Amino acid sequence: MSSRRSEVPRFGHGSRVPGWDDAADLRKDPAVVPDAATTPVPADLRAEIESHMAKYPDHRSASIPALAAAQRHHGWCSPEAIEQVACVMALTPGYLFSVASFYDMLETHPVGRHSIFVCTNISCSLCGADDLLAAIVDAADGDPDLNIRSFECLGACDIAPMASVDGVYVGPVALDEVGTLVAQIKAGEAPLPARQLGGRAVAEPLAAIPKGPTTYGGQMPEEAPGPPAPVEQQSPIPLQDADQSEEGAT
Amino acid sequence: MPRPEIHMITFTVDGREVRAPENAMLVDAAKLGDVEIPVFCYEPKLGQPVGACRMCLVEIEGIPKLQTGCSTPVKDGMVVITQSERVKEAQEAIVEFLLVNHPLDCPVCDKGGECPLQDISFGWGGGRSRFIEPKRHFEKPLALSPLIAIDRERCILCYRCVRFSQEISEDYQLILAERSADTYVSTFDGHPYVAPFSGNIIELCPVGALTSQPYRFRARPWDIEGAGSVCTLCPAQCNVELTVRDERVLRVLARQHPGVDDGWLCDKGRFAYQSVHVDERITRPMVREGGELRPVSWERALDEAAGALGRAGAQSAVLAGGGATNEEGYLLQRLAREAVGTPHVDSRAGGGPGRELAAALGAPALQATVPDLEHAHAVLVLETEPVDDMPIVDLRIRKGVRRNRVRLAVATPRPSSLDRNADVSVRYAPGCGEAFVAALSAMLGGEGKNVDELASSAGTTVEALRGVTGVLRGVEVGEGATGSDEAGPRDIVILWGERLTQGRRGAAAARGLLNVAARLRLGGREGAGLLEVPVAANGRGLREAGVLHDAGPGLSEPPHGEMAAIDGLELPDGLARGDLTTLLLWDAEVDAATLAAAGTVIAHAAFLTDALRAHATVVLPAESYAEKEGTVTHPDGRVQRLRPAIGRQGGVRPGWQVLADLMARVGATQDPADPGAGDPRVLTGPMASRQLFEAVPVYAGLTLEELGGRGVRWPAREQAAAWPRADAGPFGLEVPPGPVKANGDLRLGTFRSIWAGPEVGHSPALRFLVPKPRVEMAPADAQRRNVTQGDHVTVGHNGAALHATVVLRDAVPRGTVFVETDALRAGPVDVRKAPPRAGPPAPDPAEAPS
Amino acid sequence: MSTTTASNGERAQPILFRGIDEEGLHTLEVYRRRGGYDSLKRVLDAMSPADVLAELQASGLRGRGGAGFQMGKKVSFMPAGQMDKYLICNADESEPGTFKDRELMQKSPHMLIEGMIIAAYAAGANRAFIYIRGEYQAQADILDAALVEAQAEGLVGERILDSDFELTLVVHRGAGAYICGEETGLLDSLEGKRGNPRLKPPFPANQGLYQGPTLINNVETLATVPHIIRMGGAEYAKVGTETSTGTKLVSVSGNVQRPGNYEVELGTPSREIIYGLAGGPPEGRTVKLWFPGGSSAPVLTGDDLDVPYDFDALAKAGSMLGSGAIIVVDDSVPVVAVALKLAKFYKHESCGKCTPCREGTRWTVSMLERVDNGLATPMDLDIMASVQEQIIGNCLCVLGDAMAMPIGSMVAKFRDEFEAHIEAARTRNPFGDEQPSPDPVLVQGAAA
């Protein structure tokens, strides 16, 4: 959501919670299950939703994958996107909106094309995540194409402070790498290839530089562009000598 | 599924031994020992407890953590403590937490004085708050719909309303948005929450977050009185409590009756009380003078009416309908038969099967009850759309499917709102119900050879029929569902619409239905049987009171013997032929052409329609149900009592009194020598009831006291044995005529929505729901005719046509269109783009061309 | 590659992390070459479900997801009989500080799949789901790819390895909600609803997914299963302590020099993990407090470093092993900032269903904000402590407790610092017009 641009929504002190002030628009019709006769759904989206529905004994289980598919298709879970999912799944749009708004990764407001989730939970914060978030927001300079959000623990405290850039985990990100990172995102390039989680060996924070393009998953670019940027000793975590590590990689 | 058996156990609550049904939730079981455990989110009507509010925490010996009393089933020997320091602390904590967010604006809150949050804060709260942070403040109240206002500050997130929308009415429109402390109750993208049962959430809300727009700020609990009665706006006859202030009905609440409504109301029943007090209501008698209806005295109006009836004698006809009480029906047929001397009495404008078949269909052994719908093995919904025709029953069917896995088959011409819940939904051509039941009967009886032909007569397929029999027999769809039932009889309820047995072939359809019942061996089976959805709200009661052309009270042989009587269906012809000249309409509606054909029209009505304004000779003001006393009979045979909640408006008089006066007057006219000849000896409402109970053998011995607030199901009484015996089949069935050939045209099906009827149109709050004329059609049919969603079209044939807006529905079978109208008869129709018109796009249905 | 260190000082062999960084281990080929799916073959060839169950029970394996409930016992709760039964792998891994499941799924997806097939066989389940948090896109892709390989080789699907056993397996991606790690919240989420926890009882083993009996285990728990079959339950039980058997993956993060996942034998002294493996806090700093089992565990202090790292010893020390995530906070960090960070996390992640958690987390955040900006008095600390007590044990699930316990422990153990913080903030902000910080900053200018 736009209000989440730089913050997990935390309305602890103030009294404004989005949505609470909204009345129903009495000129609209009630939102019932959209009729297939009047709700066009793009064929590829329909096919994807139907393939998800087929995986479960109860097709309602596909609501999250279906909403995620619609989000990929429309950029966010817009009312139109939700109506299309509702039509294919024979659910009400309200039901699906309720589900979408429960989950942090389903966007119920328009957002930028690229998502940059910066973990600001305890472990990352202890390593300077709050500054990293601020630096990224600064560097982005209000580019509406970037959806920058502080996020709860992303499960990568070993590379703190870290961010998930369109699903690719990078870290530890030093403040002076932020400019490069944002430029790479804007240019559609792979973010900080040297900092990507993919090729890290277990428990070796210093071995963050991968041996080469990794083969894990679909998130990595076919070719990591250029040699990894040299890492200056700027990381908020005090780096240690590698040979102090207790274990050797087998 | 069959009802669970109940075992009683003994447990201890606060040192008291209490006997309670095993597995009852502690909250309910404790009540049996006079111990109250406070609750917010718990509402057994909503299904499984959710344990969200945590208000009901109690201590149970042997369990270290406090437990929620709302979700803990009581067991034998359980020891429960609700008064310990620990419990008290927890309860105070929950109240404190709930009030953290609550504005405490009780002085300006509609709920004040009848608010569970107030009561529980007082009874179980600590009486103090340590919360000093700023409270949240929002705009309030906001419209959630034209009927409901929402105040999100007050909401304590007990989820009752949302659970209702999702698990009871299953409209899934009301939702929770966001999560955590930011969670709020909302709808999709600002759409209003408009659904047939939406108003129930107002009653469910335990705080003042959801309030009724029409009731807001109209009264405080100490200004009002509650009056229990029965809603007679549809055959469901829900039990209601009318909130009355200064002789005005301001609100309608449910008066929970598990045998009738399960504690819910539809929005028509909840909000149409407004029509009681509108200016449009007729409150004085009127007589046509100089071509116009003018108010006159009662004496004058009664004289005119009695004079006309007396003069016409056997050329007069009497038609009753709507919510007329049993007493009115009984007196009405006496008026006709004894005083006026005419046999032409009916309560079914659409006709129906003869006395024998009516008796067979209504036989006590074959009657299912409303709760049976919830516990049956299978339910067949036949030729009715419950949500339109008898709304509350729609919720009962959903409940059975959801909670007890009742298997559901739906067989209707028009796509049904229950399709999504049904194991099998089949469509047949409009008007082909008779062929459908014949085909079903053939398939159940194993008369395979005939099935093909019958199925195609019905405009359906053998596959579809096999699906239905599979559900009824409890066999998986497709698996040899034909043949005799080896599994033995099952609890099956057939909910059928009276429309099935209307019309000229009504008797044949009734025989088909009886065959189906016989083949399924429903007769005499507890928990199984037929449940009719009559067209008129008190259709069953009126028939039993003797308002039938071929039967007297209790479906006895008619007093006029062999004398041929004209029934409701033939009435227009009778008038056109001149066999009839005078028409007495008692809360019944007929079309303008029929009225025009009558020389004299005497109408007892609450609202003046255009047709009455043009053709009525005498108009007698009718009571609203809020003013009535008497009894009505529920479709499952429950005789229920109406009690007046308010004084009669203006010059309105009780129906029984008007009828008694008319009888006396007509009688005196008929026999001037004996002025007391027609005196029916009815001087009070209870006297009318007593006469009715004496005249209808199966009601014998009933008293108003016995009916009380809950009613009595007569088929369960001993006196039910007095019901006339009738042949219940199986009958040999003829092959019914197939669906009308459409020859490139479309087949028309008609229906009547829940929002039809004068009470909705005359209630300001509900007026927005009055249906606009729409024609529902399949996308392919629309494309062929070059029309699309939202287009204005004419629907009709040979001159008779109406204007409507196209609504495309994927589920409408090709070749068929559906229009909500009484103005067109089923048959082939043409749909054409209407020439663009100036002014409002479509007339109101009330004014639709006829 | 990490090393396990036995409590008796001897080095135990790593079990889950043995050769974990081997090139291509995520492929079926390498996994098989290393003996992968041999356990499954043994199970399907020669063992009945009851035999497998017996091994699991003998191993003493306790759940690695948080509650530490014995896996064998949980499997034994599954009702017998013909019905649809389900196995769910809880791969939601959202507990702050935890990242061990990520490592396993990314590097050795087949280990998890093999474990799941065996567990499903023991539990009589024919349908299995991996509920993986939506943020783990790379890991979900790896799992999907591994699943395709396994299906192609007849390891998943009908007639697995020519036996009569059949299992369908679906990787289900979540969409970002901590509460979906709670097993019943997960069930609702997997059914396509909002991830609200359900009332228990009924427990998932009786009525779980789609009302059917359901076994839910953590990734690490399930990944251990093939090893138990390989080693034999009794042999496995010899590793670790008597009641905390086996090895445990520990995610160490926060103010340590070498954050990462380490496989240790249960019972290893905590100091050895924090200092020996993870290098301890940066030069010149000391451990102020640490969360032994994710952010939901009550905090321990520098005085507790010698507590053996196992389920019972940590419980005795007043905390818990939880998900096995150690977060170290050094003495440069204000405890109020940690508390506020934590409270805000739980407030954000509360599902909102039950009153004490929904309102209690919100209220706690407000109070901590006042502590932070000088509008509080020491009396507020008493109220805060009492609010935590009112949350604990009164909620529908334990998310509420998961905030109340660590916050309560911080207020109890660092009361002086809280009071000093209030005092300092009041001096700084005497008129109370300083706005609460939007997000507490734990490390001021650390990276400047």
Ligand SMILES: Cc1cc2nc3c(=O)[nH]c(=O)nc-3n(C[C@H](O)[C@H](O)[C@H](O)COP(=O)(O)O)c2cc1C
């Ligand atoms: C709020 C909350 C979050 C949880 N998150 C996770 C999680 O992310 N992963 C996990 O495996 N277990 C999580 N759990 C524990 C699960 O409820 C459950 O105990 C566990 O999956 C059982 O698996 P195990 O027996 O293998 O540990 C969480 C529990 C709670 C109360």
Ligand code: SF4
């Ligand atoms: S404790 Fe929190 S997360 Fe758990 S059910 Fe209650 S509100 Fe939801």
Ligand code: FES
């Ligand atoms: S009434 Fe039991 S938790 Fe709400």
